[in-house]
Amino acid sequence: MAFMEITTEAPQQHRPRGRPREFDADAALDHAIAVFSVRGYHGTAISDLADAMQLTPGSLYKAFKDKRGILLAAFDRYRLVRSTKLKAAIAPFPAGRDKIRAALLFYAEAAHGELGQRGCLVIATAAELAVTDPVAAERVEVAHATNEAVMKDCVVLGQSDGSISANIDAAETARALLCLLQGMRIVGKTGRSRAEMMAVADMAMKLLD
Amino acid sequence: MAFMEITTEAPQQHRPRGRPREFDADAALDHAIAVFSVRGYHGTAISDLADAMQLTPGSLYKAFKDKRGILLAAFDRYRLVRSTKLKAAIAPFPAGRDKIRAALLFYAEAAHGELGQRGCLVIATAAELAVTDPVAAERVEVAHATNEAVMKDCVVLGQSDGSISANIDAAETARALLCLLQGMRIVGKTGRSRAEMMAVADMAMKLLD
DNA sequence: TGATATAGGAAACGATCGTTTCCTATATGG
DNA sequence: CCATATAGGAAACGATCGTTTCCTATATCA
Numbered sequence: 001m002a003f004m005e006i007t008t009e010a011p012q013q014h015r016p017r018g019r020p021r022e023f024d025a026d027a028a029l030d031h032a033i034a035v036f037s038v039r040g041y042h043g044t045a046i047s048d049l050a051d052a053m054q055l056t057p058g059s060l061y062k063a064f065k066d067k068r069g070i071l072l073a074a075f076d077r078y079r080l081v082r083s084t085k086l087k088a089a090i091a092p093f094p095a096g097r098d099k100i101r102a103a104l105l106f107y108a109e110a111a112h113g114e115l116g117q118r119g120c121l122v123i124a125t126a127a128e129l130a131v132t133d134p135v136a137a138e139r140v141e142v143a144h145a146t147n148e149a150v151m152k153d154c155v156v157l158g159q160s161d162g163s164i165s166a167n168i169d170a171a172e173t174a175r176a177l178l179c180l181l182q183g184m185r186i187v188g189k190t191g192r193s194r195a196e197m198m199a200v201a202d203m204a205m206k207l208l209d
Numbered sequence: 210m211a212f213m214e215i216t217t218e219a220p221q222q223h224r225p226r227g228r229p230r231e232f233d234a235d236a237a238l239d240h241a242i243a244v245f246s247v248r249g250y251h252g253t254a255i256s257d258l259a260d261a262m263q264l265t266p267g268s269l270y271k272a273f274k275d276k277r278g279i280l281l282a283a284f285d286r287y288r289l290v291r292s293t294k295l296k297a298a299i300a301p302f303p304a305g306r307d308k309i310r311a312a313l314l315f316y317a318e319a320a321h322g323e324l325g326q327r328g329c330l331v332i333a334t335a336a337e338l339a340v341t342d343p344v345a346a347e348r349v350e351v352a353h354a355t356n357e358a359v360m361k362d363c364v365v366l367g368q369s370d371g372s373i374s375a376n377i378d379a380a381e382t383a384r385a386l387l388c389l390l391q392g393m394r395i396v397g398k399t400g401r402s403r404a405e406m407m408a409v410a411d412m413a414m415k416l417l418d
Numbered sequence: 419t420g421a422t423a424t425a426g427g428a429a430a431c432g433a434t435c436g437t438t439t440c441c442t443a444t445a446t447g448g
Numbered sequence: 449c450c451a452t453a454t455a456g457g458a459a460a461c462g463a464t465c466g467t468t469t470c471c472t473a474t475a476t477c478a
Contacts (some may be wrong), residue, residue: 018454019444027358040337044434056457057437062454067436117340123395127248127336130398131326132247141399156281175396176389176412182413183392186332187384189339203385206415227424228474255466265427266467272425276466 006081025063025073030073030081032033037118041071041128067099071125072135076120079143086150097137097208100151100177104201107181112197116188144178151177154209164208173207182206215290234272234282235263239290241283250280250337280334281344287330288352295359305367306417309360309386315411316390321406324396325336332394353387360386364417373417382416389413 007026031052035044046057049070053060064070089106090099110116120142129136152174159163184200216235240261244253253267259281262269269299273279299308319325331352338345361383367373393409 015446017446019446019456021455022444023456039260040249041342042249043236043337047434051450054305058439058457059455061437062457080376101478108306118338124336126250126395126398127328127333131247132252137399141466144396144399158226169408172412176409179392180385180389180394181392181410182395183388186335186391186395187353187388188423190346190353199381200379200385200388202411203381203416206418207412207418209415225424226422226476228426228476230425232426233476254464267427267429267469269426270467313449337436378477 005075006075006084008080010195012180023053023055023059023131026077028055029074029077032070033078034118035070037121037124058206059082072139075109075121075125075136075139079089079139083146083150090150091152095161095163095207096154096156097163099154100158101201101205104177104181104204105152105198107184108197108201109185111188112192112194114191116185116197117191119189120182120185121183136204137190144182148174148178160206168208176207177204217286217289230272232262232264232268235286236265238283238286241279242287242330243327245280245283246330246333249333258354277342277350281316281348284330284334284345284348288355292355292359297361299359304370304372305363305365306372306414308363309367309417310361310410310414312363313386313390313413314407315391317403317406319411320393320397321401321403323400325394325406326400328398329391329394332391353391356385357383367417377417385416386413389416 007153030062031054032049035048035052039048046060046067049055049067050057052059055063060070064073086103088100088107093099095100100119105155110120125136131141152170155164155168155170155173158169159166178201184197188197211397213391217314224356241258244257244261245282247256255269257278258264258276259266259269264272272333273282295312295315299311302308319329331349334345335349339349347387352374364373364377364379364382368377368379393406
């Protein structure tokens, strides 16, 4: 997983006042994403993060306020990286139906093997924090709503370009697709093969009929 | 949620040797299921469990060995209760297609509203412990495999009774259904309406075409 | 009844947690 | 150069964690 192609740009007009930061926040957060995904939020100690991010606890608290701040920053970066890659995956295909197929394959690729076992940080956050942390819950909700909207746009596009039947309900189809994509990530937590996940992606295309 | 209809029967030939247990283990585990589902494993303290189960920490350790023992016992009971209810939900329908519709509605019922936000203990365990705890991972794998097998049996039955096309792959259809069911539970963690989940269940029937 | 075995529960245990303090280092602004 | 402002990091903090100890209570077996 080469995350570093995607960076959070800095305005870069004038250097800020004090001592400049010595570490790359994006690279550090990529490590935090991996740790949180594998160990969960409460299962991750600050020392785990410090080790993985190669920073001292003091520096972590200076940069991210507290443990929850690290999680939220990692969550936001995870979303940025994943949605950027998803858009790139579906962009080459002009037809709505082909965009959806590409999205399904993109998820099948992420949900299988070792990467699939690491899992999705949105799902980890939903499962562990959605009930007890309103801020985390809202970010999960936004993430799901955004993915749902991307799927819906593809369905609507497909209906206008003729690749998808005009008789299906775009909103409900998109929601069913969202459930299936999220389910692939959960099932992938126990280590499924590429072939299995690809077959699921294939079957999911039936939702467009 | 009236869990107590379903109990773990005791052999009941001769009373065991020492002082008899004063609490109902099934009822206590039902409370543990609720706590673990809402707070997660690492987010749940022994004191939380002691409060919910109305037992002292000492009694918990005497009965379940340690915190992980409580989780595994709660997990096993959760599976027993849920799979018993699932079987009851699909039993009245003779046709394979109708059994699958019943299973989808059963999940839609569990995945919406407040109960949906509490979530599924199998998914909570998969998300939080699958990578770090091999025993928990195996139980999740068995749970998924069992659900997948139930779906597959329904598809095969439907293909023999003519309610489902003989041209579809039963194993791959069952796996896609499993992903969709699990995805409903994840999406339901942020509180979806009954109508939304029912619509997803309806859409999922397309996988049988 | 007395020996044995298990349950209930108050209290205390060391370990580890998340967080803060405090000092040094390195930058900018005047 | 001196004031200001922020970053890095070692060390220490109280709080809480999971677990154990130890004693009492209640059952069966002989």
